[in-house]
Amino acid sequence: xxxxxxxxxxxxxxxxxxxxxxxxxxxxxxxxxxxxxxxxxxxxxxxxxxxxxxxxxxxxxxxxxxxxxxxxxxxxxxxxxxxxxxxxxxxxxxxxxxxxxxxxxxxxxxxxxxxxxxxxxxxxxxxxxxxxxxxxxxxxxxxxxxxxxxxxxxxxxxxxxxxxxxxxxxxxxxxxxxxxxxxxxxxxxxxxxxxxxxxxxxxxxxxxxxxxxxxxxxxxxxxxxxxxxxxxxxxxxxxxxxxxxxxxx
Amino acid sequence: xxxxxxxxxxxxxxxxxxxxxxxxxxxxxxxxxxxxxxxxxxxxxxxxxxxxxxxxxxxxxxxxxxxxxxxxxxxxxxxxxxxxxxxxxxxxxxxxxxxxxxxxxxxxxxxxxxxxxxxxxxxxxxxxxxxxxxxxxxxxxxxxxxxxxxxxxxxxxxxxxxxxxxxxxxxxxxxxxxxxxxxxxxxxxxxxxxxxxxxxxxxxxxxxxxxxxxxxxxxxxxxxxxxxxxxxxxxxxxxxxxxxxxxxxxxxxxxxxxxxxxxx
Numbered sequence: 001x002x003x004x005x006x007x008x009x010x011x012x013x014x015x016x017x018x019x020x021x022x023x024x025x026x027x028x029x030x031x032x033x034x035x036x037x038x039x040x041x042x043x044x045x046x047x048x049x050x051x052x053x054x055x056x057x058x059x060x061x062x063x064x065x066x067x068x069x070x071x072x073x074x075x076x077x078x079x080x081x082x083x084x085x086x087x088x089x090x091x092x093x094x095x096x097x098x099x100x101x102x103x104x105x106x107x108x109x110x111x112x113x114x115x116x117x118x119x120x121x122x123x124x125x126x127x128x129x130x131x132x133x134x135x136x137x138x139x140x141x142x143x144x145x146x147x148x149x150x151x152x153x154x155x156x157x158x159x160x161x162x163x164x165x166x167x168x169x170x171x172x173x174x175x176x177x178x179x180x181x182x183x184x185x186x187x188x189x190x191x192x193x194x195x196x197x198x199x200x201x202x203x204x205x206x207x208x209x210x211x212x213x214x215x216x217x218x219x220x221x222x223x224x225x226x227x228x229x230x231x232x233x234x235x236x237x238x239x240x241x242x243x244x245x246x247x248x249x
Numbered sequence: 250x251x252x253x254x255x256x257x258x259x260x261x262x263x264x265x266x267x268x269x270x271x272x273x274x275x276x277x278x279x280x281x282x283x284x285x286x287x288x289x290x291x292x293x294x295x296x297x298x299x300x301x302x303x304x305x306x307x308x309x310x311x312x313x314x315x316x317x318x319x320x321x322x323x324x325x326x327x328x329x330x331x332x333x334x335x336x337x338x339x340x341x342x343x344x345x346x347x348x349x350x351x352x353x354x355x356x357x358x359x360x361x362x363x364x365x366x367x368x369x370x371x372x373x374x375x376x377x378x379x380x381x382x383x384x385x386x387x388x389x390x391x392x393x394x395x396x397x398x399x400x401x402x403x404x405x406x407x408x409x410x411x412x413x414x415x416x417x418x419x420x421x422x423x424x425x426x427x428x429x430x431x432x433x434x435x436x437x438x439x440x441x442x443x444x445x446x447x448x449x450x451x452x453x454x455x456x457x458x459x460x461x462x463x464x465x466x467x468x469x470x471x472x473x474x475x476x477x478x479x480x481x482x483x484x485x486x487x488x489x490x491x492x493x494x495x496x497x498x499x500x501x502x503x504x505x506x507x508x509x510x511x512x513x
Contacts, residue, residue: 078410078414
């Protein structure tokens with residue numbers, strides 16, 4: 001496992017008397033799409049906070065490409081819940097946010113980002129404000145803002161949670177499509193079993209708090225996976241849902 | 250502008266302002282009719298027509314005093330805004346400072362203006378400084394609270410995002426907290442600008458060489474309620490104009506606030 005992009009070993013975290021993460025062991029290989037599924041309140045987002053350096057772990061190891069993570073490193077491109085677009089910035093200036101924080105000038109950052117608008121289905125909307133875009137477009141803009149940072153790994157925190165069911169299904173297919181083309185290394189947090197099955201190569205299922213990895217699933221299916229009527233997908237989805245609903249089995 | 254745009258703009262203006270124009274006109278007409286029909290003495294209640302005529306005759310004096318009041322309002326409000334902005338940043342970065350200073354600021358809001366205005370004139374004289382101090386005193390705290398509340402309204406996800414990108418605390422403040430406070434800032438500005446005019450007139454009333462406040466005091470002492478009301482009318486107009494200016498400023502500063510989803 002020395003070739004893992006991300007390796008978490010015996011990761012622990014408590015907030016005061018509350019143990020949130022008891023023992024988290026997981027790994028993500030380069031160009032792999034991995035999901036973490038778990039009941040709400042299980043500490044899924046806490047794992048991302050630990051990775052982005054917002055909080056420090058109480059124990060365990062976090063290794064990126066074999067090197068321990070330090071809080072001052074910012075090696076991940078993080079997409080928070082919702083879209084977190086700044087309402088006062090035009091879409092292009094939202095997309096360049098990470099590059100600007102990295103110290104790139106506004107013009108240079110725009111030049112780097114503009115060619116990607118077409119692929120993200122946002123061509124012609126560069127100078128619109130977020131409020132003028134539909135929910136799906138906003139999510140695509142947020143993902144664009146995430147990938148242009150060119151970090152070794154993407155962290156997505158329930159990216160489609162706020163969308164209506166139909167838009168969410170569209171966005172999941174779109175993201176699966178984008179991933180097969182770009183092969184980003186992705187860690188996705190979700191509580192949507194179908195989303196995890198549609199998008200991931202491997203799925204970690206967390207137990208209730210204090211969280212440990214309760215189950216680990218491989219998704220042995222090739223992209224594109226059709227969300228409607230595939231018996232393999234449905235079977236895997238049912239199996240994962242079963243483990244989530246009956247954690248003691 | 251196309252030839253249909255101007256009539257449409259006028260139509261929109263009257264649709265919005267029409268009811269207000271109608272109610273104010275009805276009030277003035279009713280007042281005029283009452284004075285004409287009841288035969289009440291003009292030294293008790295002057296008719297609007299008399300107020301307008303006398304005010305027009307006194308236009309040069311009124312203009313001179315209005316400029317003085319506008320000056321006091323502008324300088325006082327500008328210093329108050331600057332101070333509120335600086336303190337809002339300080340208390341956003343140092344929480345203990347907030348706990349130390351807020352009680353002091355709240356106490357300044359409990360001071361009765363009637364008592365404090367003559368004292369401030371006593372300490373600072375009859376020139377511009379006491380007006381600036383009094384205007385700042387009444388507008389500083391509302392602006393500070395608006396800004397502090399605005400920073401707190403920042404979307405946590407946006408702050409977390411910037412932190413994950415490696416942005417410093419100051420960078421997060423400038424890129425996220427400051428723009429998030431804009432709607433709160435303008436709400437505070439609209440309220441404070443009206444306080445500012447009242448504060449300036451009050452300071453002048455307590456003692457001044459020039460200003461609408463001292464004009465009102467003199468007119469009252471000369472038994473000229475028509476001129477008192479003419480000055481009141483001017484100050485109300487001044488306040489409305491300043492209020493309108495803040496609305497226009499907000500539109501210019503927050504162009505996204507009036508937009509809705511565009512259809513591709």
